[in-house]
Amino acid sequence: xxxxxxxxxxxxxxxxxxxxxxxxxxxxxxxxxxxxxxxxxxxxxxxxxxxxxxxxxxxxxxxxxxxxxxxxxxxxxxxxxxxxxxxxxxxxx
Numbered sequence: 001x002x003x004x005x006x007x008x009x010x011x012x013x014x015x016x017x018x019x020x021x022x023x024x025x026x027x028x029x030x031x032x033x034x035x036x037x038x039x040x041x042x043x044x045x046x047x048x049x050x051x052x053x054x055x056x057x058x059x060x061x062x063x064x065x066x067x068x069x070x071x072x073x074x075x076x077x078x079x080x081x082x083x084x085x086x087x088x089x090x091x092x093x
Contacts, residue, residue, distance in 0.1 A: 057079070060068055065084035069076050 057070060061079060061081040065081065065087075067078045067080040069078050
């Protein structure tokens with residue numbers, strides 16, 4: 001039986017394709033983990049920031065009985081604690 005040894009060209013091509021596949025797979029997996037990490041870390045920071053902002057608004061509403069403004073870019077609203085309004089209404093009656 002005659003066996004033909006693989007030619008040098010096909011062996012180099014196979015190795016090149018294998019290494020390319022491994023490299024691209026590693027890049028894809030690393031990018032996937034990085035993207036997942038970035039999204040989770042960003043979401044956690046967003047949640048912490050929004051909780052902190054709401055805590056500040058609630059604290060200010062509880063400590064003041066005057067209206068105060070809350071601004072978001074060009075939007076603005078005036079807020080007041082309803083219990084302060086009820087207390088002043090009860091005091092006037």
